[in-house]
Amino acid sequence: MDTLPMRDLLVVEGVTKSFVKRRSWSEVVRRPFHAEHVAALREVSVSVREGEFFGLLGANGAGKTTLMKVIATLMLPDAGRVSVDGADAVRDPVAVRGSVALSLASERGLYWRLNARENLRVFAVLSGVPDGEVSTRIEEALGAVGLADTGLRMVSEFSSGMVQRLLIARALLARPRVLLLDEPTRSLDPITARDFRAFLRRELTNRGCAVLLATHNADEAFDLCDRVAVLERGRVLATGRAHDLVAAIHGRRFAVETTPEGEGFLLGLVGRGLVLAVARRDLPGAPPPGGWTRVVVSVAGEDIAAAGASLVAALVGAGHAVASCAPEGTSLADLIQAVVANADAGVRT
Amino acid sequence: MRRTVWALVRASWLTATSYRLQTVMTVLTLWVTVVPVYFLATALQPTMAAAIQDEGRSYFPFMLTGVIAISLVSVCVTAVPSAVQSGIGSGFLESLLATRAPRSALVVGLGAYPIAWGVLRAVLMLAAGVALGARWHLAGIPLAAAIAVLVVVVHWAIGLVAAAMIVAWRTAGPLTTAVVVASTLLGGAYYPTQVIPSWIQRLSAIVPLQYGLRAFRQVLFGGANLADVSGDVGALLAFAVAFTAIGYGALLLSLQYARRRGSLSHF
Incomplete structure (x- = not known):
């Protein structure tokens, strides 16, 4: 900008x-x-x-x-x-x-x-x-x-x-x-x-x-x-910015594939600076092969790249494997719906 | 202005001639029209000769100019309304209006091709008339052409009023039909207006075509000069100025109205 x-x-x-x-x-x-x-x-x-x-x-x-x-x-x-x-x-x-x-x-x-x-x-x-x-x-x-x-x-x-x-x-x-x-x-x-x-x-x-x-x-x-x-x-x-609107609604989110222990570690970080929330991803059918678990992590901070790097560093630094970590996408429909729902509830996005 | 009008005319010409068979047929149709007129006029010559003494005495050129005039009136009065109507339906009018081209150039350009084509057809039909024996005063051609231009302008301008009604209300009502019917019955197309009952003759005073046709025939077939037809030409000129002002003003107002209502592309 x-x-x-x-x-x-x-x-x-x-x-x-x-x-x-x-x-x-x-x-x-x-x-x-x-x-x-x-x-x-x-x-x-x-x-x-x-x-x-x-x-x-x-x-x-x-x-x-x-x-x-x-x-x-x-x-x-x-x-x-x-x-x-x-x-x-x-x-x-x-x-x-x-x-x-x-x-x-x-x-x-x-x-x-x-x-x-x-x-x-x-x-x-x-x-x-x-x-x-x-x-x-x-x-x-x-x-x-x-x-x-x-x-x-x-x-x-x-x-x-x-x-x-x-x-x-x-x-x-x-x-x-x-x-x-x-x-x-x-x-x-x-x-x-x-x-x-x-x-x-x-x-x-x-x-x-x-x-x-x-x-x-x-x-x-x-x-x-x-x-x-x-x-x-x-x-x-x-x-x-579209990404900022998504962030304002959902927070800055990453989809992380890690071990169940890694998930527990992330849950332990909630509310202590970097991690705002952790949600188990809704997986239809069987869990992913190899024992990986998928979670969506909401993080704090303005710089999304830096926040992602900090997230991976925290996991790896604590000895937990990370298979993947990527910004969680939001569909346009979700964004529009969320903005409209906020407006209906009297919340300014 | 000139570039815009020319660009629109050229595009319409290319569109029309892309229908190749139709273009050829249109030219052939002219002959199919002129030949029956010749035979009918020849048959009616003894009956009509006395009534058309000032206009050359020969009924074939009289009737041929009547047929041509009605065809031209019809084309002129519908040229812009038809373009506007189809332009609203297709969104093309909005595309034109969104450009920086002057409104006046668009108004002229939208109707220019069909009118130019109508004039060309009229010239070809007159030429066909000559081939079948119609005789003209060649010295009168420039004045006759000027009279024809005034006739075209008057009816194009009436078409602007019809186009304005279409922009505002999506219909021109009976306006264009009324003009063509009045011109046919009261404009002296097939018989001089003197032969109709006097109370109807008074109505024909408001039909612009009667002034144009009478002057045109007197000049081209009777050898009259400008002084002889100055009354008719003056009336035609007054109609042209008045209708152009009214028509263009009405069209601008209707476009403003449609912009306010947001209905430029609603059909």
């Missing part, structure tokens, strides 16, 4: 947005001028710095896409303020559109009967790419998403993953200052998705681009995003 420049490129402050609720015919006849609203965003505040990847996590309908559309000036907020590179999204939407590119997961906004290059040519012009740079930018964007060799194939012949990549290439064309990506790797195979994440990190960080991405993917949330926000029914419940 220390290496990140401190200038906020995207600032969202107290944004609220509600939609008119659809009513039945009888309801419309009885009260024709009545309108009911459903809140999509409730006082949402986030900021994204230059070169930062910021993830939006949450169940479907949490408000992630709505927030992106408000930032992209496709929707007007009911209240609050959105600023992109200093320009206000309500007062100066043209300037904001010049700095923002949006790629939505379910979007079909392409010319299906044209090939990838022809599609990008149209959007390059619409995005204000200078004439002399159009071809270079197109090749650059296609190369970045692995579509350089699609030739004359029409987009209607593309797989869903290729369409997704083309949409992202379209977003990259104008070299935006703020990139809004809605589930960018949803339709990509695991290898392409991994390469694409590496590309995003390498290219966009170098350019100082701020990236806001909505994701249901743990790799993106934990490894790509510098920070995340958990949204639930339009409200931001928690913001921070």
Whole structure:
């Protein structure tokens, strides 16, 4: 975090947005001028710095896409303020559109009967790419998403993953200052998705681009995003590094394979500095071969690597064998559920 | 503005011509339309000659221009609403609006290709008419072309109002159909407006096509000059200015309304 420049490129402050609720015919006849609203965003505040990847996590309908559309000036907020590179999204939407590119997961906004290059040519012009740079930018964007060799194939012949990549290439064309990506790797195979994440990190960080991405993917949330926000029914419940949120909820945890004696040793350390809690892992079926036992150990300390090293050193120093010791992963679903449960219980994560 | 419009026109052209057989058939259809008009007009010539004295006396070019005009009106009035309707359904409109391209360029660009294609078809049909014996005053072509441009602008602008209604309410109601029907029945497409009963004639005063068609025919087939048709051209110009202002304003307002409601991509 220390290496990140401190200038906020995207600032969202107290944004609220509600939609008119659809009513039945009888309801419309009885009260024709009545309108009911459903809140999509409730006082949402986030900021994204230059070169930062910021993830939006949450169940479907949490408000992630709505927030992106408000930032992209496709929707007007009911209240609050959105600023992109200093320009206000309500007062100066043209300037904001010049700095923002949006790629939505379910979007079909392409010319299906044209090939990838022809599609990008149209959007390059619409995005204000200078004439002399159009071809270079197109090749650059296609190369970045692995579509350089699609030739004359029409987009209607593309797989869903290729369409997704083309949409992202379209977003990259104008070299935006703020990139809004809605589930960018949803339709990509695991290898392409991994390469694409590496590309995003390498290219966009170098350019100082701020990236806001909505994701249901743990790799993106934990490894790509510098920070995340958990949204639930339009409200931001928690913001921070994904690993820190997990730590705040579950503590810093290690899965340790050791001997039964080693487990007893760890239990004896609980509450005495390093070890906060030890839990026997729920093992369905037979115990692991070789007499090893698996435990999940919650440890104290900010530096997770140092805490892991101390844990292993303590076990080995006391003469207990350690077969493995690794940070205990948490699924995105567990993280979101835990944050929501905390919020429901009135606990701030 | 010019780059944006050209990019959209080019993409639409490439899309349309990717349906290769359809493109060929469209050109062939023009001939299938013109030939029956020729025979029908020839049969009706004795009956209609007296009524169209100011417009060249020959009923074939009169009727052919009527057929072309109705086709062009239909294309112009539906070009932008159709693009907007399908763009809302596919999310394409949002993609366009999220770019920095000026709204005015998008509005022109969305309707430009079908209108350009409609104008080209009109020219080809007029050429086919010449091949079948229609006679023009060649000196009147520039003025006739200018009148045709005004007709296109007026009906494109009415289409903007329809597009605004689609953006706001997902329907243009009967607007586009009403314009085409009124133009057909009261615009002087197949018979001069003087032959219809006087009380209906008063209604035809609000149909822009009647001014355009009358002036166009008088110039191209009757040899009239600008001074002769200045009244009709002036009325057409007034319609063009008024409808363009109303249509563009309505479309901008409707886009603002849809942004407020969050309904740009709801269909």
